[in-house]
Ligand code: TYD
């Protein structure tokens with residue numbers, strides 16, 4: 001191994017030092033020094049691999065001369081993943097899949113590697129042994145597959161095997177376990193992560209092979225290597241969910257090839273992840289009789305309408321200060337809605353405990369559930385059930401006015417599709433909407449008290 005020159009740089013001001021120091025003498029910041037390569041013999045492990053020739057050098061070209069063709073996307077075998085990626089895997093894309101330990105990143109990627117059609121996939125694991133991966137594959141109901149497993153952490157060796165096998169897709173589990181021989185710091189350190197990722201970035205771009213990097217999330221909740229990988233890769237996917245719930249959500253945080261507002265929903269089963277293509281069904285609990293404190297709202301996740309259930313429980317505060325607690329909904333927004341109820345509608349809720357829960361363990365930021373939340377709170381407070389065939393989709397303003405929300409037609413048709421009989425929307429939302437084409441009854445409303453008299457008489 002030829003020696004590489006490295007040096008330490010302050011990540012704050014860029015000062016250089018031959019050895020690591022705790023406090024930067026130039027800017028006074030602590031713990032900012034990181035080892036970086038300043039001179040490599042060759043260009044990293046990938047550059048040394050045998051098959052690479054000079055041919056791949058690029059030249060400046062007039063933008064009008066560049067041939068445009070619809071990117072040939074590769075179907076991943078999972079509709080949810082394809083949609084989050086913006087319509088399939090783009091050749092040469094570098095995709096980072098992040099998430100907390102144990103959330104199911106390895107399961108997701110192994111499942112994709114096993115199910116993908118007509119593509120030779122190399123699954124590189126630095127975390128599990130071949131046997132463990134085989135066991136997991138058995139559990140996932142492995143059928144005949146073109147998936148190769150490699151347990152290796154050194155990038156030199158990995159590129160050597162890639163030359164041999166010539167895969168059409170790579171999965172790396174995880175980027176934090178890789179080491180390149182050009183840097184001496186230990187696996188998982190900032191400089192190792194950056195060097196290894198940049199070797200795979202180069203590999204992906206030059207060969208047009210998609211590479212998935214699995215990355216762990218640090219305690220602070222950011223992908224390890226603070227922001228460092230995020231701008232190197234084309235797509236950042238975040239796999240999240242509540243450990244106590246079986247549902248997992250795949251979000252895209254950055255996507256050079258598609259929208260970032262899409263999301264995919266999966267259910268973690270005994271035999272792997274199942275795609276949930278109709279999320280509304282799982283998010284609505286089944287009940288035989290109408291119960292107080294429950295409403296259903298039509299919200300949007302990305303481009304997809306989802307019906308979710310809100311549950312509220314209002315009780316007299318047992319102790320001095322009333323509690324405000326909410327799961328899946330912003331507490332500050334809850335407090336605002338309570339203030340609106342108090343001030344504009346005269347309901348005395350300041351002496352009550354208020355608990356709010358969005359079922360299914362999802363988090364909703366869509367303001368369109370405001371009206372549903374308010375009605376659930378009142379329904380519980382008055383102990384009168386809301387018609388279980390009623391649905392809500394509107395924002396509530398500080399004066400108690402009901403405000404329009406985006407994509408109302410999609411919301412209405414989703415509610416209709418799932419068998420709801422009436423939907424409450426803002427009066428100002430129906431401009432240009434052909435209400436006649438819906439069989440569901442649409443209530444255009446403009447003030448909160450108007451909704452209450454419609455609901456509770
Ligand atoms: P894993 O993919 O190992 O998580 P990560 O790579 O993100 O750390 O997922 C581990 C969890 O998933 C583990 O708690 C067991 C569970 N699991 C199932 O419920 N069903 C399955 O079929 C598999 C393979 C895992």
Ligand code: MG
Pocket residue numbers: 105106107127173
């Ligand atoms: Mg794992």
